[in-house]
Amino acid sequence: MGMRIKRRALGGASGAPNSLSQSELAYSEVDQILYIGQGTGGSATVVAIGGPGSYLTSATAASTYATQSSLSNYLTTATAASTYLATSTASSTYAPLASPTFTGTPAAPTASAGTNTTQIATTAYVTTAISNLVNGAGAALDTLQELAAALGNDASFSTTITTSIGTKLTKASNLSDLTDTSAARTNLGLGSIATQAASNVSITGGSIGSSVDIDGGTY
Template identity: 40%
Template sequence: MLRLVRKIPLVLSFFSLLGIPLAEAQFTPGQILTAAQLNSQFALYVPMAGGTLTGPLTVPNLTVTSTLSLSTALPVASGGTNSATASGTALDNITGFSGTGLINRTGAGAYSFTALSSILQGSNNLSDVGSASTARTNLGLGSIATQAASSVALTGGTVNGTSVGATTASTGAFTTLAASSTATLNTLASSGATITGGSINGTSVGGSTAAAVTSTTLTATSAIAMPNRTITASTSAAATDYVVLVNAASGAVTYTLPAAASSTNRIFVIQKIDSSANAITVARAGSDTINGATSQTISSQYGALMLQSNGTTWTILGNTIATLG
């Protein structure tokens, strides 16, 4: 207990010196004040409105109801930065921000860091990809992605919708065409084509077996061998016929020409090689004519006819005298 006698005016004088306006305390001389009564009386004067305090002041709890200005920065040691300025050090002092790399928020109040070495850098232009082949596979790129434009190898797939290596023809333009086996050509440019190997219609180029060839100019470096065959019975012209030797010893033989319209400029040489009296008849196809007639006859041994189609009729170019009947 505190006995307060005549010292209250001294206390009031102290607060007056501090510039604190005071209300009059309601005490009586000789009144004994409890701590609660004394604190209640001080509550009339604190907080202050104006005035200046000098010297150290210890306040257990401080409540600011308006603006609080500090002459210097106030460091915050716990849960803050312990730094007077906002700097890299300030962030480093926050728990959980001590890693290196890119920060990633993984949940409420939880963070992790990703090393820059595991992330693609734009300035590296994909040179930092760990496995280029795996990356191509993931992008759906095949082996052709690594082939040079001047050296592309196709081992499958299609070109213009046609399977590579299949038997279905497709258009292609090549500077040089090399065939490892049989090559089938459809139409060659009229300006000419050079074939140094392979085959035409299954016949080797330069071989001894004749094959049908259409060209603007035919130049031979040696003798030209024309095909011939011998027949002993009636038959029609074959696609490879040129010289036809007819043996009619067993009976009369009729040799039928192809249609003149489908044989423009084609030449036939037909000869009777036997000595029998059996005649050889050279017959037309359809309504064609042979020198205006429907047929021609060879009746003597070694008698022969040379004929050529002009696209409409057959014309006799030469014959052995006295063999026409």
């Protein structure tokens, strides 16, 4: 038993057959479209059901037919949904681009010394930078806190020291830069004798023992 389908050969007129019996099929080689006679009671409507276009029509009876466009939309939606599901499942294992939170032990390239950019600073970079800053300083002065304590927590330490040194005597001046020599002599208990010439100093009282030989020399 075979099925017979009406055919319009190449070279014929394009378009649907003028009429078809109920459930009768016809194929146009000109348009590459398959037609069917649809209806009841001996009256049939020619409907295109296959070929390069949208030819399925919505059903009005109990049976449900799907149009090509609705099928396409469904498939597109289904594909998009499955693609989204697969993508969202995969992307849930990755950190977001904005404010990512990493787990485990993330690693990054170590920047060269002196780098001053937004590049990530690794622990190796920070350790090297601190080592260069300390530069072999002793344990008593290898932290900023220890340095601050040694400077008396004086933010103007350099100015303070310079000012203090400016109030000191100059060694090479041999006390000639004293601002008040009289007060200095008094403080030292020297009195006025320290400023007298040797010839002006007379010694009174007391005696010179016999063991002292005063030789005036020859003349």
